[in-house]
Amino acid sequence: MIDLSINTDLARKILTGFIESEIARVGFSRGVINLSGGLDSALSCALAAEALGSENVLALRLPYHTSSSESLEHAQMVIEQFKVQSETIDITDMVDPFIQRDPQMSNVRKGNIMARARMILLYDQTEAFNGLAIGTSNKTEILLGYSTLWGDSAAAMNPIGDLYKTQARQLARAMGIPSVIIDKPPSADLWVGQTDEDELGFTYEEVDKLLYLLVDQRYSPQECVEAGFGQLFVEKVVTLIRRTQFKRMLPPIAKISNRTVGYDFLYLRDWGT
Amino acid sequence: MQLNLALAQITTKLGDVQANLAAHLNLLDEAKRQDADLVVFPELSLTGYVLQDLVPSVAHKPTDDDPVFKHLLKASQDLDLVVGFVDEDSRHRFYIASAYLSGGKVLHVHHKVYLPTYGLFDEGRFFAWGDSIRAFDTRFGRMGLLICEDFWHASPPYLLWLDGADVFLLSSSSPGRGLNDNEKLESARWVERVNQTYASLFTSFVAHTNRVGYEDGLHFWGGATVFDPNGELLVKGPYHEEALTFATLDLNQLHRTRARLPLLRDERTHLVEQELKRILSK
Numbered sequence: 001m002i003d004l005s006i007n008t009d010l011a012r013k014i015l016t017g018f019i020e021s022e023i024a025r026v027g028f029s030r031g032v033i034n035l036s037g038g039l040d041s042a043l044s045c046a047l048a049a050e051a052l053g054s055e056n057v058l059a060l061r062l063p064y065h066t067s068s069s070e071s072l073e074h075a076q077m078v079i080e081q082f083k084v085q086s087e088t089i090d091i092t093d094m095v096d097p098f099i100q101r102d103p104q105m106s107n108v109r110k111g112n113i114m115a116r117a118r119m120i121l122l123y124d125q126t127e128a129f130n131g132l133a134i135g136t137s138n139k140t141e142i143l144l145g146y147s148t149l150w151g152d153s154a155a156a157m158n159p160i161g162d163l164y165k166t167q168a169r170q171l172a173r174a175m176g177i178p179s180v181i182i183d184k185p186p187s188a189d190l191w192v193g194q195t196d197e198d199e200l201g202f203t204y205e206e207v208d209k210l211l212y213l214l215v216d217q218r219y220s221p222q223e224c225v226e227a228g229f230g231q232l233f234v235e236k237v238v239t240l241i242r243r244t245q246f247k248r249m250l251p252p253i254a255k256i257s258n259r260t261v262g263y264d265f266l267y268l269r270d271w272g273t
Numbered sequence: 274m275q276l277n278l279a280l281a282q283i284t285t286k287l288g289d290v291q292a293n294l295a296a297h298l299n300l301l302d303e304a305k306r307q308d309a310d311l312v313v314f315p316e317l318s319l320t321g322y323v324l325q326d327l328v329p330s331v332a333h334k335p336t337d338d339d340p341v342f343k344h345l346l347k348a349s350q351d352l353d354l355v356v357g358f359v360d361e362d363s364r365h366r367f368y369i370a371s372a373y374l375s376g377g378k379v380l381h382v383h384h385k386v387y388l389p390t391y392g393l394f395d396e397g398r399f400f401a402w403g404d405s406i407r408a409f410d411t412r413f414g415r416m417g418l419l420i421c422e423d424f425w426h427a428s429p430p431y432l433l434w435l436d437g438a439d440v441f442l443l444s445s446s447s448p449g450r451g452l453n454d455n456e457k458l459e460s461a462r463w464v465e466r467v468n469q470t471y472a473s474l475f476t477s478f479v480a481h482t483n484r485v486g487y488e489d490g491l492h493f494w495g496g497a498t499v500f501d502p503n504g505e506l507l508v509k510g511p512y513h514e515e516a517l518t519f520a521t522l523d524l525n526q527l528h529r530t531r532a533r534l535p536l537l538r539d540e541r542t543h544l545v546e547q548e549l550k551r552i553l554s555k
Contacts, residue, residue: 003453003454005453005454006452006453006454007452007453007454007455007456009456010452010456010457010458011452013512013513014449014452014492014513017487017492017513018487018490018492021486021487022487022489025487157490158490162490264326265326266325266326267325267326267327268287268323268325268488268489269489270287270487270488270489271287271288271327272286272287272288272289273286273287273289
């Protein structure tokens with residue numbers, strides 16, 4: 001039996017401490033967060049508000065004209081519940097000129113443009129608000145590479161990046177995120193009717209258990225099949241993890257000198273703080 | 274005899290020795306005001322933990338002409354202390370080290386003998402391996418120092434015990450990991466379990482100071498403990514917060530426990546030697 005339950009009090013303590021530390025030690029006191037209306041950003045926002053104080057968190061609602069009105073409403077619920085500052089900027093006028101350049105443009109390309117437009121606004125607002133960008137990616141989507149590179153994956157820190165989606169749900173419940181947000185099908189809302197689980201082809205419930213065995217418990221793919229997971233499912237997930245490794249790293253630098261960033265020039269980001 | 278022990282679970286500035294020294298001196302003042310006899314700081318308390326390429330630039334020598342140690346040695350005129358630092362030897366090898374200072378003198382320096390180089394750890398890449406495990410005499414009796422991974426192995430505490438240590442001073446920079454539905458992290462439970470076990474098996478005092486704070490995404494969980502020679506918990510520091518945790522060690526407890534439970538008297542060291550020789554000669 002694979003049990004992914006976590007002690008939410010302990011998770012909350014560690015993650016709020018992380019946000020506070022990583023912002024304060026570089027001379028800031030504030031954070032900016034893109035609030036999609038979904039679970040992960042709601043949770044990250046709640047953690048940031050607890051860590052930094054509500055008045056020190058700016059939540060951005062960045063709808064495109066096809067975004068569901070429900071997403072906007074859910075984001076507003078989080079803003080009101082956690083009393084964070086907020087701003088709403090419609091990205092349609094930013095995004096459409098790109099999209100109109102190619103009538104054949106696929107949904108994935110459009111989605112990537114939206115995600116990157118939101119990243120530009122997020123980073124612009126960090127400068128205006130004098131804060132750092134707080135990321136919202138969970139462990140499941142990081143491992144599966146289910147994000148837009150330099151888009152929704154871009155941030156100064158990632159408080160929930162070591163929580164699987166099902167664990168993020170647990171913590172969200174403990175922090176009082178409205179159940180309508182926790183219980184709805186997860187969606188990037190990049191096109192009408194999109195859901196994560198349709199696009200991925202499996203549920204978070206299933207894949208989190210498999211990832212836990214593969215990654216945390218170091219099971220071989222064959223051992224996962226023996227533990228009851230379907231062979232094709234295991235192969236698909238193993239391949240996804242391997243093929244998206246590039247999304248989890250900075251671009252490699254071609255080494256020619258004696259000392260090269262990324263190989264033998266090694267310092268933590270928190271160097272000197 | 275009693276020993277007023279203070280366990281200083283602090284956070285550190287990564288690579289900023291001067292800032293960390295100032296924090297040490299403040300805490301030593303505080304501990305002195307509260308009548309501490311001995312203050313134990315965590316592993317690498319003067320430097321921070323994930324040093325990587327900072328190692329050569331934060332190294333110091335535990336001598337009275339060193340710009341950092343001269344202040345600590347002066348402070349040790351008033352109370353004993355154990356400090357964590359990077360030691361550079363005369364051949365320019367760098368060690369993770371702990372020094373016991375007392376009465377303006379360095380009584381003992383321990384170089385970490387087990388450098389974890391697996392999983393999230395990379396110590397063997399940056400540091401030299403220590404090569405001795407020795408107990409030493411203090412004004413409170415004979416003690417031993419070990420650093421983090423040293424006591425994840427059973428042999429270093431065992432050797433200290435045979436070398437006469439009755440008080441084990443353990444220090445760590447232990448990154449928290451293994452969150453499940455338990456109220457404690459797996460790493461915290463593991464360390465508390467082995468420390469309690471050493472106190473019980475060696476009928477000795479086992480004090481542990483672990484740091485707190487964050488370095489990038491790593492967090493350090495604190496939770497200083499002292500176990501007595503009966504294996505009972507004497508004090509427990511908070512998790513995840515800076516604290517100075519005080520414990521009064523009644524050193525006569527060693528007499529009472531060992532009168533009841535003569536594990537040290539009955540330890541068959543020659544049998545151990547004989548069997549080790551056989552095993553190693555295979």
